[in-house]
Amino acid sequence: MSACTVCLRDLYENELGHQACRPCADRADRDLSALAGTDGLYARLADSLHPGSGSSGPAVSGSREAPLPLRLDPLSLAARGGVVTILQTWLIDWHDLLGYRHPRWDGDLQQQLDQVVGRLRVLLPWAAEAHGAFDEFAREIASLVRQCQTATGGEKPPRRIGVSCHCGRTLKVTLDTAGVKCPDCSAQYGHSEALRLPLAERWAA
Template sequence: MDAPAACIVCRNDLFDDEWDRYCCRPCQNHIDADLAALAGPPLWQDTKHGRRLVSGLFTALTGELEPGTSAGGPRVSGSKTAPIPARMEPLSQSAHGGLVNDLEEWVRDWEHRGYATSCQAVRPQYRMDQAVATLRFNLDIAVRKHEAINSFAEELTMIRGTCEALIIGAVPPRPLSAICPCGTRIKFHFDSPIRHCRGCGSDYGHHALIALAVATQAA
């Protein structure tokens, strides 16, 4: 690879012993922490900003399906009236085609590049746990070989942020979506400075991303 002068995730200069990487070690640690937060059983940790789930975010989504509940909130049972429908957004995101599918797209991408192996599972929770385990195991290779590791880091932040927002009952920010001419879907936020298409390697700056999203919607 042509060594970048700076980390493509945080844009800070790389140290002399990091020139075989696309992203710096602190960004790699942040990516690993975001992955770890999605899998396993819920685990809370006290921080200076209050209590925060440091693992089990995907599992916690299934506990937020009832209207008017948030993390740790009480649920009323024994009512003789008809049950209120489940909150549809957490249900949608925790289902087979939700957030776990977004993460599995990266597993397939890494597998195509030769440094990951897809796992077969049926239940969404098992799929999430296996996808996270696969991506964490191969992360050290990816930060050295994957020129779109910044896009992976940003999409992973969106997935974690979506889970956290739904758990506390907030409305998560809606990612934008565009289809590259090569056919690869690119998800991004409105303030994303640049995204790298993992399909063909094209770079899209902020204005190019917006234009591509508009063209995708029109199509």
């Protein structure tokens, strides 16, 4: 093979015989990475489920019918059958071709998403070289990223960090946090007080 199946550009000499060029493989890796994690696109779908959230702006309707309690686009992406299931289907396919055992899924959908993304990224170099449908995979992942960006408004929310309450409970705050109350000891912290709390062990590490 002399051309990348994704972008159709000629492959470099050290890429000949591969399904995808290095830039297209790197792009697929970045797309996978963008979906995962507590600040990733998939996690942000949960904040975009209600009318008026995400990219659609305030929920305004000229009809007399009450709006749906949840926005369907982010819901369909976040629910089983959406992003997580699509990625799992690809990983099953890759495992079958490689002769590996069927992958196992543990935890809730966010945890499963992080697991499958991690495994796909490990196997990505092989897929970019040898998987006959890598172009389809790369385009589908890019499409999922675009759909998630659209559903979540395309803007990343302020990054949350963990700080330690005086009782030891980890509290999540951002630079925009107006205040936070500890659910364990009921201690209440204002904006400046919350930001002066020590970082929780995980974030400090």
